[in-house]
Amino acid sequence: MSSAPTGAAAVAHDNTARPIATARGLVKTYGSGETAVHALAGVDVEFGRGQLTAIMGPSGSGKSTLMHCMAGLDRPTEGTIEVDGEQVGQMNERQLTKLRRTRLGFVFQAFNLVPTLTAAENITLPLDIARRPVDKAHFDAVVAAVGLGDRLGHKPNELSGGQQQRVACARALVSRPAVVFADEPTGNLDSASAAEVLGFLRRSVDELGQSIVMVTHDPTAASYAHRVLFLADGRLVGELLDPTPASVLEMLGSITPRTRQATSPAAV
Numbered sequence: 001m002s003s004a005p006t007g008a009a010a011v012a013h014d015n016t017a018r019p020i021a022t023a024r025g026l027v028k029t030y031g032s033g034e035t036a037v038h039a040l041a042g043v044d045v046e047f048g049r050g051q052l053t054a055i056m057g058p059s060g061s062g063k064s065t066l067m068h069c070m071a072g073l074d075r076p077t078e079g080t081i082e083v084d085g086e087q088v089g090q091m092n093e094r095q096l097t098k099l100r101r102t103r104l105g106f107v108f109q110a111f112n113l114v115p116t117l118t119a120a121e122n123i124t125l126p127l128d129i130a131r132r133p134v135d136k137a138h139f140d141a142v143v144a145a146v147g148l149g150d151r152l153g154h155k156p157n158e159l160s161g162g163q164q165q166r167v168a169c170a171r172a173l174v175s176r177p178a179v180v181f182a183d184e185p186t187g188n189l190d191s192a193s194a195a196e197v198l199g200f201l202r203r204s205v206d207e208l209g210q211s212i213v214m215v216t217h218d219p220t221a222a223s224y225a226h227r228v229l230f231l232a233d234g235r236l237v238g239e240l241l242d243p244t245p246a247s248v249l250e251m252l253g254s255i256t257p258r259t260r261q262a263t264s265p266a267a268v
């Protein structure tokens with residue numbers, strides 16, 4: 001897989017700019033009593049505007065829970081969340097649905113395309129559902145950026161996995177969302193297709209000013225980000241700016257969740 005863009009291709013980022021999303025004192029507890037699981041145990045975090053931020057950590061460290069709380073897909077037990085100036089924690093279900101439809105974009109590991117619709121129809125589906133007009137110039141810019149110009153009339157089963165995920169990325173971007181949340185966007189792709197999708201996500205940040213938060217297990221995928229956050233046991237335990245696959249691997253190697261410490265012979 002090719003490595004992340006660096007140097008001249010990268011836009012200088014103002015880390016002092018107002019963040020696009022913020023969480024304070026985030027706690028998420030599943031269940032209660034002795035069987036309670038503390039998926040998030042007090043997280044304070046800011047996600048940069050116009051940045052690609054990756055979230056990494058061992059399995060069960062709380063990555064998906066953090067993303068789902070930030071995106072209004074799950075409610076925190078405690079704490080506050082602000083996304084693009086909106087207090088997400090205080091919203092009712094109707095307001096959360098509206099926030100997700102109008103201000104957020106989503107890319108999942110499964111491409112989640114509608115099989116009976118063409119690529120073009122899949123891309124504009126969220127706008128069509130929200131009865132919002134399609135900005136043709138922006139649609140054309142996004143389609144050109146993902147390199148799908150000659151595939152717009154194809155149905156998902158006529159596209160490769162990488163092309164289908166690029167359709168899903170275009171669908172997430174076409175409404176100009178405040179933030180795109182991507183959960184393991186390359187988890188189902190071979191390394192060449194993954195590189196294409198990651199390159200596109202990074203360019204949409206550098207060239208279109210998009211803000212993206214991406215959960216990944218893959219150090220190479222994380223190296224496409226401007227910043228990588230590391231979770232363990234529901235807490236933020238580290239971060240890297242301008243990561244490389246090697247620096248991400250090194251950081252991951254230094255993180256030992258308490259659950260693993262407790263079962264490790266060395267800890268006995």
Ligand SMILES: Nc1ncnc2c1ncn2[C@@H]1O[C@H](COP(=O)(O)OP(=O)(O)OP(=O)(O)O)[C@@H](O)[C@H]1O
Binds near residue numbers: 031038039057060062
């Ligand atoms: N709906 C749920 N009910 C009970 N426990 C849950 C639920 N969702 C997550 N958990 C638990 O919360 C903890 C954090 O889960 P989460 O899925 O956020 O971790 P993750 O870092 O995304 O893991 P993975 O890398 O395996 O996807 C885990 O212990 C998980 O079992």
